[in-house]
Amino acid sequence: MGKIYVVGLGPGNVNCLTLGALDRLNSGYINILRTENHPTISYLKENNIPYESYDYVYEEKENFKEVYNYIVEDLIRKSEEYGVVNYFVPGNPLVAEKTVEILLDYKKEKDIEIDLISGMSFIDPILVAVGHDPVKGLKIIDGLNITGQKVDINTANIITQVYNKRVASSVKLYLSEIYGDEYEIYIVNSVGIEKEEEIFKIPIYELDRCDTINHLTSIYIPKVDKINTKIYDMNDLLDIIKILRGKEGCPWDREQTYLSIRESVIEEAYEVVEAIDEDDMDSLEEELGDLLLQVAFYSEMANEDGYFNIFDVTTGICNKLIFRHPHVFKQKKVEKCDEVVYNWNEMKFKNRNIENYTGRLRSVPKLPSLMRSYKVQKRAADVGFDWDNIYGAIDKVKEEYLEVIEEVDLCKGGDIERVEEELGDLLFAVVNVCRFSNVNPEVALNKAINKFIKRFELMEIKSNELGKDFREMTLEQMDILWNEVKNT
CATH class of the missing domain: 3.30.950.10 (Tetrapyrrole methylase, C-terminal domain)
Structure with a gap:
């Protein structure tokens, strides 16, 4: 069994060499330097202290990992050959010395003895x-x-x-x-x-x-001065929320509960989507901050009540990401994006103890109806319950449209529940066409709404140019304006 003395040479001033380092230099055993490129080496030369270095390895190897591994393996080999080896590194052996870190890991696995002799760090x-x-x-x-x-x-x-x-x-x-x-x-x-x-x-x-x-x-x-330099991180956000929720904080923030601000989560999420749709990066930056505030606020309330804290939240999502990406973190081979999504869903169902196909549909959260119907249809299609192509979905839209007409004619405003049911079926069928077209129905409808508002605005501008108020115009007149702005 060999022994390796790992010795720190200090930051560079000869006066910083410790007595322990000098003792090893003059011990008579082989002295090996990680690098000769260190000011203290002049002392060794002046006093004719023999040594060799690993500087040549940096030229021979392609990267630092190979350099460090070679040095460690060679040190172990030399310690077995000579019995004792003195290995000198700049500064302190335990500060920014990768070879020492690797050596100590080897010590846990192999039969080698390592003795650390400290030195002043450059820190x-x-x-x-x-x-x-x-x-x-x-x-x-x-x-x-x-x-x-x-x-x-x-x-x-x-x-x-x-x-x-x-x-x-x-x-x-x-x-x-x-x-x-x-x-x-x-x-x-x-x-x-x-x-x-x-x-x-x-x-x-x-x-x-x-x-x-x-x-x-x-x-x-230097540490950021919060008074003069306005740079903040997640820790600052959490601290600010703690202050706002504290005894000397804001009365409104202190009064909030899980239920009172739940609509804010939906509102902020939709504002993020709107910024994305409008390709407005400044707004997206702001809205993501507002959405992050909801996460931090809820985490602080839960921490106050003893349920969980922000670290539990981040730990949970990190564990989930690692678990659901075995092709990245556990070297499982995946060829296509669709296979990634399939694996993700399968692991999600397994993790939630969802054992049947109906459970997969029921597990879709209570999202806005268009989004929820899209996800439910997608999960049904994943197990084979689907049209062969988009034309089957389009035929279904036609069928449901005729049933709506039939119910409206039959009911004449009497049985609103039947009309509601058939309109629901029609909307559901339209969502299916969206799915086949790889169109998100929620996004599509929002775009249609925005387009309608924009055209309505142009109609109002034209009506003002004509000196007319909307309320004074007939539907036919409005329809003429609508057709004019449609093509602008």
């Missing part, structure tokens, strides 16, 4: 340089995985491994989407190294224009 001199107390909040992010780790606007962030302009450019694009182009950040170079350390403030848009970016570059992002 410490950065905090000194920018004057930040980490107790006030700090998040450290790998610049090579910034989209995976994500910045937090409600705390300070340090982004590491911004070692060239390519990485800086990708970081800039990511930060601009959150903070905006003008938000000021700090470039921190060679911290802890005497006469080489530099720190300066720039707006985000200048990040990839800096000529001083190198392998010892990090970025410090």
Whole structure:
């Protein structure tokens, strides 16, 4: 069984080398560096301390994953060959050192002994340089995985491994989407190294224009000042709702219940759809915020009552998405979009303990009637209860139309329930034609309504030009105006 001493070389200043690191350097065992590109290495050269490095691996391998895996496997091999190996890494072994992370994972599976000898992290001199107390909040992010780790606007962030302009450019694009182009950040170079350390403030848009970016570059992002910089995230939304619902909050917000604001959910959802239909991105941004407010508001009320909180909501939907996408998360092969939808529905029914086909129809929620009929018909069609083609659906519309005429003629306003029933059948049949045409009936009807309102507006404008009021016009006169605006 071999033993690997993992030793931190500190941020770069020789004075930051610990006694433990010096002891390992002079122990007589083989010294291996992850990289020779570190200021402290001058001390080894000046004192004739022998070493070898893995810098050559970076040239031979195609990506960092291959580099790190090779280093770990080679270290284990050398430890078995030499008995003891000293492995030196920049800074602190447990801060932004992927090879150490992989080594510790190996330790759980293989018969190797690993001893960590700490060193000063580059984080410490950065905090000194920018004057930040980490107790006030700090998040450290790998610049090579910034989209995976994500910045937090409600705390300070340090982004590491911004070692060239390519990485800086990708970081800039990511930060601009959150903070905006003008938000000021700090470039921190060679911290802890005497006469080489530099720190300066720039707006985000200048990040990839800096000529001083190198392998010892990090970025410090101050916490967002909510007074002067209006950037908020989901946590801020939840905090605001807590304040509004609190004792010193808003009387109206405190009085709301699950039932009192349920219509708001429907209203906001329809306003989102309207913004989409009108291709109005500014309105869509606003309406999505209003819809998100409903989710957050309900989650806060449920949290107050001890039912669930926003984390239960997000956990539930994430688990559902992962479970219903095995072709993405569990490597199940799916060829077509239709197969994805089929698998999604089958897993949904299974998860809800729906064991028969009628149950699938009944499980369609009480949506607006056009949407609900569309979904019910789709589920019936999924099990084979459907017309062979659209012409069967069209013939059904004709049949139901004649039955409506028959009932209207028979009843003459007497048996309204029979007319209502036949009109319902007609609408249901029309929805079936929509389904065959891949047309959402709710969207189609809304477009028809909007078209009617627009034409009505044009009719009113023309009537005003004629000096006539709608109420004074005959139906025939109105019909003439309608035909005029139909083609405009």
